[in-house]
Amino acid sequence: MVLLQRPHILLLLIDTHQFLQCWIAFGSANEEGQQQEEFSEELLVKPLPDHKLLAHFHFQSSAPPSTSNGCHHHLFPKAISQLVQKFRVKEMELSFTQGRWNYESWGGFDPISSSNAKPPGVELWAVFDVPQHHIDASWKNLTHTLSGLFCASINFLESTATYSTPEWSFPPASGNVRYGTLPCEAVCTENLTPWLKLLPCRDKAAIALLLDRPSLYRGFYHSQRLHLTSTESSSEGIDSGIILEQTLTVVLQPNSERAIEVHASEKHVQPSWSLSSIFGKQVSGRCVLAKSSSVYLLLDRGLVAELKFPNKENGKSAANGLTSENFWSNPSFELSVNPDRIFLEESSSHSKSLSILYMFQVEKYSESEPFDIGLMWKVPVAWLCQQTPLHASRFFMGSGNERGAIAISLKSTQFTEGFMSANSKDGSCELRVDVFQVVPWYVKVYFHSLRVFVDQQPRAVSDFIEKIHVSPSKDKMSPGVMEVVLKLPCRVNTAALTIEFDKGFLRIDEYPPDANQGFDIPSAIISFPNFHASMVFLEDDSLNRSPLLSKFQEKCPVMSYTEVLLVPLTTPDFSMPYNVITIKCTVFALYFGSLLNVLQRRVAEEERFLKAKAAKKTGRLPLLLSKLSAKLRGSGINQD
C-alpha cells in the first residue's frame, strides 16, 4: 500500500509546486490592476522592563472585493473568505490566549497591549451585516464553523446563555455585535496549526519559521489573534475587500537558565538576547509570496528616556539622516545587525520622550546568510512601561455558598498623572471609564446593589455614573450584562464598584464534568475612551507603508481586561442521584405495599375467619404457641 501511494504523493508535490508557480505568475500578471491580494509579514520585538521580551508577529492578508475579482483567491485563505460571504461578517475578532497580560510591568497604554492583551481562553466577537432577527442564527453558524476551523470548543458559544449583545460600551459600537468568551478553554498547538494554515507560506519560510512550538508555549503570555474586517457587503461606497490580520503575541524570558546563576549585583542588567537564542531558529530568506517581510525592534518611551541618546533634541534631523550612528550604537546596548531604517515617533502630547523603532528587512538575507538580530545590554537599565490611567482589578468578596459580591477596584497609576493634569483645562477635568461586564446567569447579580466608592468614601451612584445599561440575566437563557460609563475626577486615587449577587442552583445535568472546579466569570473590559493608544512614526513614503505601522497609527481607545474570576458554586454529591433513587424506590415500595394491603383487606371477613379458626380444633403445638404469644402480649400491655 505504501509503495503504491508514494507516486501519488510525489505527483501531488509536483502539482502543488507548479500551482504555486502559477500563482506567482498570476499575481504578477495582475499587478497592473489596481487591487490585488496582498500578504505581508512582520515581527516586532520589544524589551520589557522585567527582563522579559515581547515578540509580536503580525501577518496581514487582504483580498480585493469579490465583485471585481470573483471567488478565486491566490493568497487569501479560502476558508475565511467563504466564511465572510456565507455569514456576512462585517468584522470579527477571535483570540486564543494563555497566561495573563501583566498590565503593571508590561504596560497598557501602547497599541500592542491595548489591542493584543486579551483575557485567558477564547474571546470572540463579531459584527454581522444581516437583519436583526438573523443575527443569532448567523452567530450560531459562525461559532460552529470557527470551532471546526480552529479545533476549539468555540461551539459552546452558540447557546444564548453564553454570549451577549453589548449595546454601546463595546468598542465597535454597533447594535449588531455579539460577544462571547470561554475563559477556561485550554490553548495549545492544535489551535496554532490551523491558524498557521491560513498563511500562504505556513511556517515554512521567513518570519513564521521562528514559530517554534516549545519555545512559544514556554512563554509567560501567549495570545494568537485573528482579526477580520470586511467591507464586502457594506452598503457604503468604499469597497476594500477583506482584510485578515493574524497576530501572535508572546512574552518570553530570554535565556532563563543563566538568569538563575547571575549574582545579585548583576540582576538588574537586562539579559542579552538574540532571535536564535529565544526561538532556537533563525530567519532564512523571505516568504516569496509576501509583499514585505521585516523585523522591528521597538524601544518604548520609558526606555528611550532612560537611555539618554546623545542628541535627543535634534532627533528629527537624525531620523532624516538614516546613516546616523547615534541611534543604534549606544553606550548602554549594542545591536548585532545594523538596522536598515530607524523610525522616530512623532512627538505627541502624551509624553516627553519618544519611542524609537529599528527596522530590519529580511529580504536581504538568504539561507546561507540567515538573519539573526541580537541585543547586548552593557549597563543596567530600569524603566517603566506606560500604564493605563487606572489600574483595574476585580475580585470576589464574601464567603460561603449563598451569596457574595463582585468588586472592581480602580487605582490610579502615578505614571499617567502628569499628562492627565496637562489634559485638564481648568481643574475640572474628568476621566471617563467604561466598564463592560458579562455575568453568567447562575451568578444572580442584583443590579440595584451597585455601589460606588471614590477615594474610600461611599458615594451616590448618580454622582459618578453617567450612563448605565443593564440587561438582567434570564435563568438558562441569557447572561446578565452591565455597561457603565463612569465619570471620575482626574485626581482620583482609588475607585471601586461593588455589586452583590446570589449564587444560583443548577440542575444536575447542567453541571460540567469538573463541577467542583468552580465556574468562571469572564473578564470585565475596562476602557478609557478619552485616551487613545497610538504611535505615529515619521515615515518618508506613505505609499509603501507597512501594515503594522499603520495599525499603530489607528486611534484605538485604551483597553484593559480584568482577571477571570472563579466562583465556587454548591455542587451536589454526584453519587446522590443513585442514593435518591434507592430511597425513593424503597419508600414507594413501602407505600404501595401497605396501600394494597389496606385495599385488599376485608375486616369482617377476617374476623369471621379468626372465629372459625378458634372454633376449629387445632393441633397441640399451634395452640401452645398461640397461648404463649397471647401471654407475652398480655404481659407487655399490663406493664404500661
Next chain:
Amino acid sequence: MAETKEKSLSDEKPKPRVRPIVRLGIFLISHSFHFSVVCCTAGVLALFLLPVLAKNTYISENALMPGSASPMLSNQHVSDGNRLVKDLTNPNSKSSETGIESHKIIAQYMLDLGAEVSFHKFHPQMNQFHPLHFFSSPDSGKIQENYSCSSYGINTVGIIRAPHGDGKEAIVLVTPYNALKSGFGEALSLGIAYSVFSLLTQVTWLAKDIIWLVADSQYGEYAAVAAWLREYQTPKFSSLSTPNAEMCPDVNNLFELKGHSISGSKFSNSFRRAGTMASALVLKVRDQNEQFEDTISIYAEASNGQMPNLDLINVVNYLAVHRQGLRVNVEKLWSLLNSSWLKSLGEIFESLAKVAKSLYPKWKFGIPATEYVEGTATLASSLYYQALGVPTGPHGAFRDYQVDAITLEISPKFSLDKVWRNDILLRGGRLIEGVIRSVNNLLEKFHQSFFLYLLTSPSKFVSVGVYMIAFALLIAPLPMVAASLYVDANSSSNCSKGDSSTPSAITDTDEHSIAIRSWRWLNSAKLVFIVHLWGAIVSLLPYFISQIPDCSPTTSFMIWVLLSILSLLTLNSVLASPLACAKATQEKEWALVKSVTISSVFIGLGLMSVINFATAEIGALLMVPMCLLAQPLKLDVRAGTLRSFCRMICNLVLGHIAFPPAAFFLLKGMLDGFGNANVGDFWMWVESLWAWNSATYLFIVEVTYIFSHG
C-alpha cells in the same frame, strides 16, 4: 395505646392482629429500662471500639499524585534560605524597636526573587462576642475609630504569579513571625518558606498563584492571619480610620523607603490579591528540640469542629513519611497514654480479636494494645478539640472562608548547628514543595475525601458512618424512655379514673376529659420552656458582664453567679402563679416533666450532632445517664429503699459533675492538681470559648438547665 387497652378490657372479642412494627414499638417501650441500659452500654462500648474500627487513610483524589515528581529543591535554594535566616537572626536587624527592619529584609528578599510584594497593615481586632452570631458567616469587622499608632501589625505578603496560569486560584503559605521577639524557630520557618518560594519563582509547572504570607504574630498568630483574610475576602472600601493610620510616622516611613529603593512596580502598598484560595499551609518550627526524631505535627481542627479535607492531611502524611522520613504526629491527650485501664481494655480487645481469628481466619480486626492506647488518646484529643470549637492554630481562620488549611509544626531533633539546619531546611522545604505541587495539580477543589472524620493516628481515621453508630446507640433510649414515661403518666391517671367509673359507660364527658388530659403535657412543656429561658439568660449574661471595664476574672465570675441567681428569682416571681401551680402538682406529674425534658434533650442532641458531632457525643455521654436517672429527690427519700438511695447518690454526683464549673474544676484538677484551680480560671475559659463563637457554649446552657432539674 389507651384505646387498645380499653378494648381488651371491655370484652373478650378476638383481637385484630396488631402490626408487627407497632408490636415491636410497644415491646421496646414497655421494656425501656432494659433497652436503655443495653443501648447506653453499647454506645459507650462502641465509642471505645472506634480505634479498632479505624480504617487506613488513602489518597482519594487521583489528581493529587503526591510524590510522583522528584523534588526540585536543591542546595542552592537551601543556601538562599540560610542567607535569610542569617540576616534575620543578625543582631543588627533587631535594633529597631518596632521590628520594621526585619520586615523590610523579608520584603527585599521577596522582591529580589521577582515576586510582587505588599505590606498589609492591620490593627489587632479582638474577637468580639456576638451572642446571636454563632453560625453566621464572618463579617468584616466593626470599624474602630480609636486606633493608636502604637498598636498595629504588619503582614508581609509576597505573590508569585503562575507563568502559564490564569490566576483563578491561589495556594497560601503562611509563616507566623514575630519581629520583636522571634525565636530561632520562627526564623528557620521563614528560611524554609523562602527556599520554597525561591524555587517556585523558577518552576514552569506552576498553575496556581502562590501567596506567601509572613504573618506578624506579635498580637497572636490567629489575629494576624484573620486580619489578612478579612481584608482579602471582605475589604472595606470606605475606611475612616485609614487617614489616622497614615499619619503614623513609622508606617509611612516603611512604605516610602521601599518605594525608593526598589525600581519597578513590583512593590506597592496597596493590598494585593490572587484568585480563590485552593488551600493553605501554615508552617512553624518549634524552638525546643525533640529528643529522638525529626517530627512534624499536624494541627487540623478549625472553629466549631470543622476539619479540612482528609486528602490534605493524607498528602502531608504520605510525603513526610515516605519521602522525607519525618515522623508525623497528631495531637494526643498525653495523660491517657499511661492509663492502665485503657491498656487493659486494649489487651482485652486484642485477645478477643485473637479468639475471633482462631475461630475464623478471615476476621482480622484486632490491633495491638499499645496501638490501641495511642489511637484512643489521639481520638480523645480529636474529640476534645472538635468539641471545644477553638481552632488549634492560625489555620482555623481559613476554614471560616471554606479554605482547607492545616498547620505543620516541625520539631527538629538536634541542636541546630550548621549541618542540621541545612538538613531541616532541605527536608522541610521539600515537604512543602511536594504538598504545594500536589495541590497545584488539583483541577477541582478538595471534595473527594472526607470532611467529617476523627483521626486515631496520622494514617488512620474513623469516618462519619462509623462514629455515628456509637452516638445513635447512645441517644436511642431517649425517645423510648420519653414515650414510656408519657404512656405511664397518662395510663396511671387513666386507671384511677377507670376504677371509679363503670367500665361500660364511656360518656362524652369522659372523652372530653381524656382530650384535656392528653394536652396536659403542655403544662410541663411550659415549665421546661421557662427553665430553658433562664438558661439562655444565664448564657447571655457574660456578654453584658464583659462590657464592664476593669474587672478581674474572679469578680466577673461572681457577678455572673449573682446575676443568674437573681434572674432565676425574678423569673420565678414574674411567672409565680403558673410555676407554683406546676410545683404543687409536680410530684404527680414529674414523669410528664421528665418525658418532655428527655424529648427536648433528644431533639437538641440530634441537631447538635449535625452541627458539631464531637460536642454532641460528649454532651450525650454526660446528659444521657443524667436524663435517664433523674428523679425528684423527695420521692427517693420517701421510698427509702437501697435502690432508690443508690439512685439518689448517682443523681447528686452526676448532677454536680455535669454542672459546667464543677466539670471544669474536676478536669483541671485531674490534669494539674487541685491546688492551683481558681474560680477566675473558669471565667477565662468561658471567655475564650465565647470569643470563638463556640457551639459548646450553647451546650452549657443545656447542661445547666438539666442540672436545675436534678
